[in-house]
Amino acid sequence: EREPAIIHRLPDELLHAILSFLALDHSELDLNALKAASLVHSSWRDSAQRFIWQAGAELVTPTDVDAFIRTRDRRRCGPSELAVHAHTSTKQLVRLFDACRDGQLQMLMIAAPTRDLDPAVLQHPNLKRASLFLSREGEQGIDTLQWADLRQLILQGWFVATPASTVQFPFKRLESLVAHDLTPRGRSSLHHFLSALSTSNLDALSSISLPSIAGPLAAETIAQALVPLAPKLKHLGLSLNDRVASTEAHFIPVFEAAATSLYSFECTTLPYALLPHLPTSLRVLATMEEAADIHPTHLIDVVFVRCPNLERLYFACERREIMYKPRGTEAILLARERGIDWRFAGEHDDDDDE
Numbered sequence: 001e002r003e004p005a006i007i008h009r010l011p012d013e014l015l016h017a018i019l020s021f022l023a024l025d026h027s028e029l030d031l032n033a034l035k036a037a038s039l040v041h042s043s044w045r046d047s048a049q050r051f052i053w054q055a056g057a058e059l060v061t062p063t064d065v066d067a068f069i070r071t072r073d074r075r076r077c078g079p080s081e082l083a084v085h086a087h088t089s090t091k092q093l094v095r096l097f098d099a100c101r102d103g104q105l106q107m108l109m110i111a112a113p114t115r116d117l118d119p120a121v122l123q124h125p126n127l128k129r130a131s132l133f134l135s136r137e138g139e140q141g142i143d144t145l146q147w148a149d150l151r152q153l154i155l156q157g158w159f160v161a162t163p164a165s166t167v168q169f170p171f172k173r174l175e176s177l178v179a180h181d182l183t184p185r186g187r188s189s190l191h192h193f194l195s196a197l198s199t200s201n202l203d204a205l206s207s208i209s210l211p212s213i214a215g216p217l218a219a220e221t222i223a224q225a226l227v228p229l230a231p232k233l234k235h236l237g238l239s240l241n242d243r244v245a246s247t248e249a250h251f252i253p254v255f256e257a258a259a260t261s262l263y264s265f266e267c268t269t270l271p272y273a274l275l276p277h278l279p280t281s282l283r284v285l286a287t288m289e290e291a292a293d294i295h296p297t298h299l300i301d302v303v304f305v306r307c308p309n310l311e312r313l314y315f316a317c318e319r320r321e322i323m324y325k326p327r328g329t330e331a332i333l334l335a336r337e338r339g340i341d342w343r344f345a346g347e348h349d350d351d352d353d354e
Contacts, residue, residue, distance in 0.1 A: 009043075016047045054104065056081030062088045065096055072099040078126070081107040090118050097124040109154035113182050117157035119193040120167055128170035149173040151204075156180035161189040167196040176207040178237075185215035194225035205229065209237030209266070216247045223250035230257035237266040240274075248273045255279055270294050275302040283311045292317035296331035304334060313342040 019037060038048035053075045059065045065087055078100040087093055093110070105127060110117060127150045150171035159181055177197070181190040190210070197205065208229065213219050230236075236258065240248055248271040255262070255277040264284035270291070275298055278285075285303070287294065294315070303310065313335065315322065322328045322344070335342045 012047065015044065016050075019044070019047050019051060050077055053077050054080050056083070056107070058083040058085070059096075060085045062086050062092065065092055069095050069099045078104040080104055083109040083111070085111050087112055087115060090116075090121050093121050094124065097121070097126045100126045105150055107152040107154075108150060109156075111154065111156040111180075113156060115157050116160050117155060118160045119155070119162040119196065122153075122169055122171075123167060125170055128172070152176045154178040154180075156182065158183045159188060159190045159193055162192045162196050167200070169197065169200040169202070172200075172202060173204045174202050175204050177205065178209045178211070180211045181214055181218070182212060183214050183218075185218070188214040188218040188222075190214075190218065191221035191225040194222065194229065198225065198228035203232065206233055207235040208233060209235070211237065211239055213239045219247045220250045223254055226251075226254045227257050230254050231261055233258050233261060234263040235266075236262060236264075239268045240271060252277045272298050276306065278303065278306055280307060281309060282307045283309050284314075285310065285312070286314040286316075288316040291315040292321040294322075296322060296325050296327040299331050300327060300334060304331075304338065304340075310338070310340055313340055314344075315342075316345050318346070319344040 019034070034048045034051050038045045054077055056079045057068055059068055059082075065084065082096075082100065082105055084093070084096065087096070087110075108127070151173060153171070153174060153176070155178070157180075159179075179190060179193065181188055183189070190213075208226070210222065213222060226236075236254070238251065240251075251274065255274065258281075259279045260281050262279040262281055264286070265278070265282060266286040266288075268287070268289045270285075270287040272295075285307070292315075319332070323332060332342060
């Protein structure tokens, strides 16, 4: 007679599938339940702990970084997401990446506002998974081979020079980059990093956001570095200064290079000088600071004419600030007639239009 099939004798892959119901969504990951499951039986431990280690880590202090490094040999696999809010040196970052074993990292954030950030450290081989994994797709459960590679990169700090000719980044499937440059004015080297990206054959890179640009001089070099990347971009976010007309003019070649690919554009201000150069493929347009200063006439005569595919607008000002301007109501009515979803500060999906 066969022994009864109790849960402690299930095949590893079946037990792993059962425990996966505690880890279907990172936003609802039940770490307490997974920790409890890892203590139920020795046969449960590896599967439960694998989900825990894959859940990601947020390291707030350099001490947290050191603690993560020390636990390398205890972990069954590397995290899929890693957020670093403080570190002591580039050497410590290298040791941290050494501890991200198995190369399973898909999201990396390094946000240390007071620290130098040398993008050359991102050449670490653990930022690329060296093996393929099987995933089940489609109604018939077809097995497909996919790469688990770094997909999202968020950087914040003082960028130091990284010559493009000496850097080749290993994460070839990077999709999204946010680079928050806090370098004092006149010293930015963010353009070196962007140039290095353009020479690393990152065909999947479709979203770039630059929330901070350190002055007009940096804007010129950054714009030049963005041009080679622009033809593949679907989203672009820029920090612009409408009070310095020459700053915006540097980005005209970027828009021209992205004329048929750019899907959404987000900026701190929306300078009139850039309006005639917005890509005709644009569907989403958002502007934050000084949104009320945009004259409705410019929207009617330029944006609504040049961008026939526009679907959504967001202005970080109140609706009345646009309505009370000359042709303001006309602009809002025209957007409604065109089917453009125009939202203002404080408005949500369930709000009724005025």
